[in-house]
Amino acid sequence: MTLQDATLRTLAPRRPALRATTLRVAWAVAEKDLRIEIRSRQALGAVLPFAATMLLAFGFALGPNRTLLQATAPGLLWLAGLFAAVDLFHRSYQSEAESGALEGLLLAPVHKGAVYLGKTIAAATQVLVLVAATALMVAVLFGLPLTRAPLLLALTLVLGAIGLSSLGSLFGLLTVIGARQAALPILVLPLVSPVVIGAIRATSSLAQGSTEGVAGWLGVLAAFDAAFLATGYLVYGHLVED
């Protein structure tokens, strides 16, 4: 560092901005995203009808066989949730694209991983609402019992929602950077398979009233959630930077 640089650094003291902690920034971003969604209802307003239509279509295709409907219901629940969530991830970045707001996030002097965490918290909240509403639809349409182990089922939904959102919030960024919308499902769907499989198996067991093997699947979900979150936190900055 030259003498000139040292002088300028003295003239430009460290600003309070650098004290904006990861958690504060994450919460600010999450609150902002959720506030925008509550007001616009863009994401859930569009994806819930999609999930309902998909379930109805499968219901008619599978016919009135109640045993078959109940056996396939957990898979349909998570597939409907997954496809609807992919659309939700794309929409969650639309508000960043308008008026160049994404550049505002880029230029904020914060760890970009904190921005990623904030967007993941907001997306996971929305996905949780989505899969919970879808689960109720599945219970009504397919007769899937949800009350046999409600706490473990709730934990499955939460871990599944975090898993889907941690990847969706990372790759959803690509839909506004270079407008590579087609890349979102191509990247998200294969990578999220372990989460979907774990969530389906856990939901299936819990719906049958069995807790055998559930802990293992929940462990798989938690492990993938942690791995996806850590990866997203570390690489988000590289994706968002020019």
Added chain:
Amino acid sequence: MTDNVVELRGITRVFDGLPAVRQVRLSVRAGEIVWVCGGNGSGKSTLLRLVATALSPTFGDGAVLGFALLREREEIRARVELLGHQPRFYGQLTALENLRFVCRMYGIDVRHALPALARVGLDEVAGVRASSFSQGMRQRLALGRCLMRDPDLILLDEPYAGLDVDARGIVTDLLADAERRGRTVLLASHEPPTEGTVHRRVQLESGRLECVGEFAR
């Protein structure tokens, strides 16, 4: 010893094989207000975005406020405000909520948001969503963000675009305030700024820095 706030050393930025800014060498001293002029596509916006670290140079290096352009981006971002073509606000949030969000991202006390809106004449519409704002009101909101942050280096990209006479006065006041407080300003505009507000003019032509001139003051 010099005290250059901006020191660009042969900066080039290429988009899809086409250079938008070519081999630009520019030094801006602390407290200077510099008008970057040039026609459409001359590279003014790209130059400002490079200084703001919104873009990375393809070639070249430099320093802003003594921090390396390539390696110390967050340090630069904490001290620089870019007012670009886009206001960078969320339409579904109110004017006040937008500025409060900026406060939280920059670690500023959220109580500074309302006075900043008052300074740009938007305090009466603080609770109105930004989506219903006109272009001029959005530009005022962006100016409010700049005033609230009080950065060491202000980068104004076509700040007069869409502004009425009153709002142009806000830009003039901002420049006067910056000069009084010893802040440095780079103002990119194809139209001349208000007389007496800038110290120096640099001209970009097809991405090259063509000429530099001092203004008599």
